[in-house]
Amino acid sequence: MIRPFGWNEFLIIVMAAQWTIALSAIAFAGGGIGGLLVALARVSDIRPLRILAVGFIRVFQGTPLLMQLFLVFFGMNIFGLAINPWVAASIALTLHASAFLGEIWRGCVEAVPPGQREAATALGLKYVNRMRYIILPQATRIAVAPTVGFLVQLIKGTSLAAIIGFTELTRQGQIINNATFSPFMVFGTVAAIYFVLCWPLSLLARRMEVRFSRSTQR
Amino acid sequence: MYAFNFAPVFASFDQLLVGAWLTVHLSCAAMLLGLIVSIVCAWGKTAGPFPIRFVINAYIEIIRNTPFLIQIFFIFFGLPSLGLRFSPNSAALLALVINFGAYGTEIIRAGIESIQKGQIEAGTALGLSKLQIFRYVIMKPALRTVYPALTSQFIYLMLTSSVVSAISADDLAAAGNDLQSATFASFEVYIVITLMYLALSIGFSAIFAAVEKMAFKYPLSR
Numbered sequence: 001m002i003r004p005f006g007w008n009e010f011l012i013i014v015m016a017a018q019w020t021i022a023l024s025a026i027a028f029a030g031g032g033i034g035g036l037l038v039a040l041a042r043v044s045d046i047r048p049l050r051i052l053a054v055g056f057i058r059v060f061q062g063t064p065l066l067m068q069l070f071l072v073f074f075g076m077n078i079f080g081l082a083i084n085p086w087v088a089a090s091i092a093l094t095l096h097a098s099a100f101l102g103e104i105w106r107g108c109v110e111a112v113p114p115g116q117r118e119a120a121t122a123l124g125l126k127y128v129n130r131m132r133y134i135i136l137p138q139a140t141r142i143a144v145a146p147t148v149g150f151l152v153q154l155i156k157g158t159s160l161a162a163i164i165g166f167t168e169l170t171r172q173g174q175i176i177n178n179a180t181f182s183p184f185m186v187f188g189t190v191a192a193i194y195f196v197l198c199w200p201l202s203l204l205a206r207r208m209e210v211r212f213s214r215s216t217q218r
Numbered sequence: 219m220y221a222f223n224f225a226p227v228f229a230s231f232d233q234l235l236v237g238a239w240l241t242v243h244l245s246c247a248a249m250l251l252g253l254i255v256s257i258v259c260a261w262g263k264t265a266g267p268f269p270i271r272f273v274i275n276a277y278i279e280i281i282r283n284t285p286f287l288i289q290i291f292f293i294f295f296g297l298p299s300l301g302l303r304f305s306p307n308s309a310a311l312l313a314l315v316i317n318f319g320a321y322g323t324e325i326i327r328a329g330i331e332s333i334q335k336g337q338i339e340a341g342t343a344l345g346l347s348k349l350q351i352f353r354y355v356i357m358k359p360a361l362r363t364v365y366p367a368l369t370s371q372f373i374y375l376m377l378t379s380s381v382v383s384a385i386s387a388d389d390l391a392a393a394g395n396d397l398q399s400a401t402f403a404s405f406e407v408y409i410v411i412t413l414m415y416l417a418l419s420i421g422f423s424a425i426f427a428a429v430e431k432m433a434f435k436y437p438l439s440r
Contacts, residue, residue: 152282202282
């Protein structure tokens with residue numbers, strides 16, 4: 001018995017967007033903390049820390065997100081944990097976001113003029129205060145636009161969690177498609193919902209970028 | 219404690235090498251075709267009339283704000299209801315070309331816009347035709363400017379291409395899926411596949427750096 005694609009099916013797909021948003025939020029929050037640690041390690045004065053951060057970034061930027069998801073998903077089994085798509089997707093996307101945000105924020109920290117750091121050191125500020133009050137506030141201003149840009153990439157990335165069986169927007173679309181056999185409507189709807197989530201963020205990122213480059217042009 | 223067992227993975231390593239070759243093949247084909255799409259669209263976006271610019275902008279925004287997985291599902295499962303039926307491999311190639319085209323257009327447009335007006339006027343003064351100006355005065359230096367961005371986009375394309383295994387097109391990830399269901403050594407299979415992708419992206423980065431040194435030897439400006 002094939003169900004037609006009607007208003008109810010449409011609503012089921014729209015409701016699934018909450019899990020896409022939840023997963024994106026978890027990964028973005030986790031990636032924010034991880035990314036800060038990676039960025040700080042990447043610009044640290046301690047060589048082994050720097051090498052470790054570079055290696056972490058290279059591995060996660062040089063391998064497909066899909067494989068990262070598979071490795072965490074199957075790896076959890078090895079460490080004796082029950083296989084749970086929620087946890088696996090959250091961990092994999094958090095690590096992924098940590099690497100990308102770490103690399104983006106490293107660039108932002110390095111974009112702060114070196115005189116600022118020297119002046120702070122000359123004033124007797126130690127590492128923590130120097131970072132907290134002098135470097136990071138200035139780096140944050142530079143970082144906002146590319147960070148929002150990455151958030152769009154992360155939301156799109158959560159769609160791959162469907163492949164390991166996490167029921168979010170894409171997976172729900174597949175399920176509804178299996179019941180209704182109207183792939184054109186189903187995947188068109190799913191694509192439209194992703195577009196509604198991502199496009200405003202893309203526009204925001206672009207506008208902030210333009211405003212920032214204007215404010216620093218003089 | 220879990221006992222790692224890599225023996226069945228390496229016993230079928232040739233299968234994975236074939237998969238890696240298919241991934242290289244697919245990515246390179248997608249990039250070459252995608253570059254053509256990008257150049258045509260970038261030209262249309264910078265020099266075309268309003269309706270063309272509008273269509274190209276819509277194309278770029280739609281592709282860049284939806285996941286690749288949905289794009290490939292739409293092409294492979296959705297388009298047949300319009301009478302457009304593709305094999306998994308052609309659907310994979312088409313999706314990658316369309317996807318790369320959207321990102322490539324923006325990259326190349328940025329390159330074109332970096333060319334100063336005076337250069338184009340100088341080309342006109344020398345009596346070059348419109349096509350010659352586009353080819354020699356605009357495209358060549360523009361491609362040089364955006365070469366680093368294009369190469370990192372290619373690496374990203376290659377990593378993204380692993381998603382085509384979701385519609386059972388042939389590539390490295392699909393070879394991994396096959397081997398996984400034959401050996402049940404899931405973690406071992408995927409760690410080897412992941413390392414192979416890492417090797418591919420490091421290898422391509424090195425090749426691109428070497429090409430940059432050879433192709434762009436001539437001095438930028440005096």
